[in-house]
Amino acid sequence: MTSVFSVEFTAKAGEQEFKEESVTFHNPEELFAFVTPGGGCDAIPDEVSEIQMVFLQPEHANTKNPIADKRVTLELGMVFITGPLAEIVQTAEQLIDRAGRGELSDSFLRVIHANS
Numbered sequence: 290m291t292s293v294f295s296v297e298f299t300a301k302a303g304e305q306e307f308k309e310e311s312v313t314f315h316n317p318e319e320l321f322a323f324v325t326p327g328g329g330c331d332a333i334p335d336e337v338s339e340i341q342m343v344f345l346q347p348e349h350a351n352t353k354n355p356i357a358d359k360r361v362t363l364e365l366g367m368v369f370i371t372g373p374l375a376e377i378v379q380t381a382e383q384l385i386d387r388a389g390r391g392e393l394s395d396s397f398l399r400v401i402h403a404n405s
Contacts, residue, residue, distance in 0.1 A: 295311055295312065295313045295314070295342075295343055296311065296312045296313075296314070296320075296323075296340060296341065296342045296343075297311045297340070297341045297343070298311070298312075298333060298337045298339075298340055299337065299338060299339040299340070299341065312329070317379075317380065317383065320342075320380075321383065321387060321392075324393055324394055324397040325387075325392055325393065325394055326392075326393075326394045326395070327394070328394060330394050330396045330397045330400075331394055331396045333396060333400065337367075337400075338367060339367050339368075339369065340367060340368045340369070340400060341369050341371070342368065342369065342370040342371070342372075343371050343372060344370070344371065344372025344373060344376045344377070344380075345372070346358065346360075346372075346373060347373060347376075351375070356374060357373060357374055357375035358373045358374070358375070359373065359374045360372065360373065360374075361373075361374045361377055362377075363377050363381060365384075365401035365402070365403075366400055366401040366402035366403070367400050367401075367402075368400055368401050388403060
């Protein structure tokens with residue numbers, strides 16, 4: 290099974306940047322399992338200052354609507370989600386929906402500054 294996207298956790302000390310960990314997800318459900326209460330997101334150390342989520346380009350280009358594959362970045366607090374526009378929009382919609390239903394961990398809400 291090929292990965293769909295990866296997540297890197299970066300810590301900064303002064304001007305130095307350290308990659309803490311990298312996690313690969315194979316589908317969006319794995320991501321949402323990670324950011325739900327009890328998921329791996331709860332174990333993010335306080336030293337982490339930035340989370341990069343990078344969605345891979347689709348295997349086949351969208352020839353009917355090339356803007357769907359346009360590479361964009363969405364910033365939510367210290368989380369940066371980069372990838373094809375269509376994937377970012379779908380993920381953002383799911384984040385909003387799941388937050389409204391209380392399905393996101395307090396840890397994740399804190400890092401995206403949604404509870405401040």
